[in-house]
Amino acid sequence: MSSEDFENHEEDFRNLHDELRRKAQSRLPNAVGEERKRIVREVMRGIEECTTLVQEMEEEVKQAPPTYRPQMLSRLRNYRRDLDKLQREMKQASGTGMMRDELMSGGTYDPDSDEARMSASHRSKMLQGLESLNRTSASIERSTRIAVESEQIGTETIEELGEQREQLTRTRDRVTDMDQNLSTSKKILNAMSRRVMTNKLILGMIILVELAILIGLIAYKWIIPKSGNHPAPSPSPHP
Numbered sequence: 001m002s003s004e005d006f007e008n009h010e011e012d013f014r015n016l017h018d019e020l021r022r023k024a025q026s027r028l029p030n031a032v033g034e035e036r037k038r039i040v041r042e043v044m045r046g047i048e049e050c051t052t053l054v055q056e057m058e059e060e061v062k063q064a065p066p067t068y069r070p071q072m073l074s075r076l077r078n079y080r081r082d083l084d085k086l087q088r089e090m091k092q093a094s095g096t097g098m099m100r101d102e103l104m105s106g107g108t109y110d111p112d113s114d115e116a117r118m119s120a121s122h123r124s125k126m127l128q129g130l131e132s133l134n135r136t137s138a139s140i141e142r143s144t145r146i147a148v149e150s151e152q153i154g155t156e157t158i159e160e161l162g163e164q165r166e167q168l169t170r171t172r173d174r175v176t177d178m179d180q181n182l183s184t185s186k187k188i189l190n191a192m193s194r195r196v197m198t199n200k201l202i203l204g205m206i207i208l209v210e211l212a213i214l215i216g217l218i219a220y221k222w223i224i225p226k227s228g229n230h231p232a233p234s235p236s237p238h239p
Contacts, residue, residue: 003060003064003068005056005060006057006060006061006064006072009053009056009057009060010057010075012053013050013053013054013057013079016046016049016050016053017046017050017079017082017083017086019046020043020046020047020050020086021086023039023042023043023046024039024043024086024089024090024093027039028040028043028093036093040090040093043086043090044090047083047086047087047090048133050079050083051083051133051137054076054079054080054083054137055137055140057072057076057079058076058140058141058144060072061073061076061144061148062144062147062148062151066151066152066155069148069152073144073145073148076141077141080137080141083137084134087134
């Protein structure tokens with residue numbers, strides 16, 4: 001799970017950031033000359049390492065479960081602010097360091113001197129590099145946030161599609177059951193229809209038989225007796 005790697009990077013970041021903060025607050029104010037420059041360089045290198053750790057944590061956030069990402073991103077934003085604050089303090093320390101060294105050495109700080117111009121040029125390049133690093137970090141943070149939000153939207157869409165698929169599956173099963181029930185009902189209706197036709201045929205045959213019997217009875221009672229009562233022919237006279 002990526003949260004374990006995230007926590008390891010987070011612990012390394014906190015330890016390194018605390019060490020840099022101690023250098024900036026306890027050692028840097030009392031340092032002068034080369035020692036001050038060396039401390040500033042050490043802190044700047046440490047800031048770069050911290051930035052790398054933050055970037056690695058951002059990569060781990062992309063693989064973390066969606067429910068934990070907002071909290072992890074909030075912690076990353078706090079770490080970014082801490083690094084920006086420390087960078088601003090180092091900018092101020094590098095800008096005022098030369099003036100302080102000149103004053104403590106008994107000289108005067110001449111902004112038009114070659115040394116001052118070289119230091120200003122070096123400081124300007126360093127500030128430009130820091131600004132570029134800050135812009136890159138901000139761009140990475142925005143890209144990470146957009147990627148996380150897009151992934152979260154994609155996950156929600158997939159879950160919604162999964163729910164819709166389950167609903168369609170249940171609907172299909174219900175339609176299949178209804179089709180089976182309709183087929184059974186159709187078979188029952190066909191059987192009933194055949195039985196009705198059979199009953200009609202039987203009833204028709206019974207009616208025909210009864211009619212035949214009735215006609216026979218009528219003929220036997222009325223027609224046959226009448227034909228048997230005709231007078232016999234009179235015998236002819238003998239010559």
